[in-house]
Amino acid sequence: xxxxEFIKKYFERFNMTELLYDFDSGALAIKLRxxxxxxxxxxxxEIPHNAKALCEIYRIFGLNPExxxxxxRQQFNLQKQL
Numbered sequence: 001x002x003x004x005e006f007i008k009k010y011f012e013r014f015n016m017t018e019l020l021y022d023f024d025s026g027a028l029a030i031k032l033r034x035x036x037x038x039x040x041x042x043x044x045x046e047i048p049h050n051a052k053a054l055c056e057i058y059r060i061f062g063l064n065p066e067x068x069x070x071x072x073r074q075q076f077n078l079q080k081q082l
Contacts, residue, residue: 001035001036001037003040005035006031006032006035006037007061007062007076008076010031010063011063011072011073011075011076012073012076012077013073014069014072014073015069015076015078016054016069019054019056019057020053023044023047023049023053023057024049026045028041028042028044028057029044029045032044040060043060044057044060
């Protein structure tokens with residue numbers, strides 16, 4: 001799976017609570033490794049578990065931190081339709 005395919009699939013049903021849970025539990029890194037994206041999983045695992053974590057995750061995935069959950073889902077669902 002390519003990086004773009006993973007990001008599109010993961011964020012078209014985006015939920016911030018789920019993202020933070022996946023990050024905190026290590027599931028996000030596992031999902032990335034299973035998708036063949038170990039280089040991104042390594043970056044995710046380097047993020048300290050603090051208040052800045054969400055900003056770093058957004059930066060790694062190229063997400064706009066000004067967007068709401070719904071706007072992020074819409075962005076990836078629109079890409080799916082194109």
